[in-house]
Each structure stands twice: as structure tokens, then as C-alpha cells.
Amino acid sequence: MSGYVGGALVDGVTAHVLDKVLASPHVSEVLRSLPPWMRDEVEAGRRAIRRAAREYEQLGVAAAEGRAETEIPEVAAPLGHEITTGEAAALLGLSERRVRQLAGDGMGQLRGGRWVLDRSAVLAYAERRRAA
Numbered sequence: 001m002s003g004y005v006g007g008a009l010v011d012g013v014t015a016h017v018l019d020k021v022l023a024s025p026h027v028s029e030v031l032r033s034l035p036p037w038m039r040d041e042v043e044a045g046r047r048a049i050r051r052a053a054r055e056y057e058q059l060g061v062a063a064a065e066g067r068a069e070t071e072i073p074e075v076a077a078p079l080g081h082e083i084t085t086g087e088a089a090a091l092l093g094l095s096e097r098r099v100r101q102l103a104g105d106g107m108g109q110l111r112g113g114r115w116v117l118d119r120s121a122v123l124a125y126a127e128r129r130r131a132a
Contacts, residue, residue, distance in 0.1 A: 015052035022046050030081065033118050035107045035125070082116040092126050 010018060021027060031042055083091075085099045085108075092099065102108070103115040107125065 010049055011052045012056050015049050016056050018049050019053035022049065030118060033109055034121055035105075038121060038124060081119050083119045083122060085115050085117070088117045088122045091122055092129070 022031070031039065031046070034042060085096045085103065088094075088099045088102075088108075089096045094102075099117070100108075100115055102125070103110075103117055107121055108115045108117040
């Protein structure tokens with residue numbers, strides 16, 4: 001397994017594009033569904049990207065070079081990113097009851113009377129359990 005990378009340099013047009021993508025309603029919904037321990041770090045990164053995007057936008061680089069600002073397309077809701085408690089239980093090696101408890105603690109959302117969990121959050125939780 002590779003080591004943890006402590007950061008990534010994101011500026012200029014990359015920050016501008018990422019800021020637009022992160023502000024998309026579907027992406028924002030996914031970010032809100034993350035468990036608190038994950039959400040804090042992601043939100044800190046999101047704020048840093050927003051600051052870099054503002055700096056880029058204040059420079060007016062696109063306008064100075066005679067280019068119009070590129071429209072960033074809306075990010076669609078990802079397909080298959082949500083899993084059931086049964087699928088999460090199988091991935092984690094836990095009972096569905098325990099997965100429902102985790103979902104209620106912030107790892108999932110109640111939809112139509114059933115818990116759904118973000119697959120990436122479940123996999124990250126599984127990795128944390130293995131590392132502990």
C-alpha cells in the first residue's frame with residue numbers, strides 16, 4: 001500500500017473548474033452524506049480550492065487573453081454510488097443491524113424508509129477498520 005499524500009497543489013484554471021464541480025448540487029449532496037470524520041477534511045480542501053479559484057477569477061486571465069469563461073457542465077448524480085445495508089454489511093463483514101446503526105450515526109441517509117450508504121464512505125470505513 002502506498003503512503004498517504006499530505007496534499008495537492010491546485011491553482012489557476014484547475015481550481016476554477018474544481019470549485020464549480022464541487023458546488024454542483026449532486027456533488028454537494030454526496031459531500032453532505034459523508035460521515036463527519038471524512039466531511040471535515042473534505043470541506044477544508046473544498047475551502048482551499050475555493051480560495052484558489054477566487055484568486056484565479058480576480059486575475060481575469062481568460063478575459064485578458066480574449067477568451068470567454070468556459071461554461072462548466074452540471075455534474076449528474078453518479079450511478080451506483082449508493083448501496084443498501086445488505087451490500088454494506090457484506091463489504092464490511094458486519095450484520096445489517098450494525099450497518100443500520102452506522103447509517104444512523106451519519107454514514108447513511110434514510111430514503112423511502114430504507115437506509116442507503118455511500119459506497120466510497122463504506123469502503124473508506126472498511127479501510128480504517130483494517131488499519132486499526
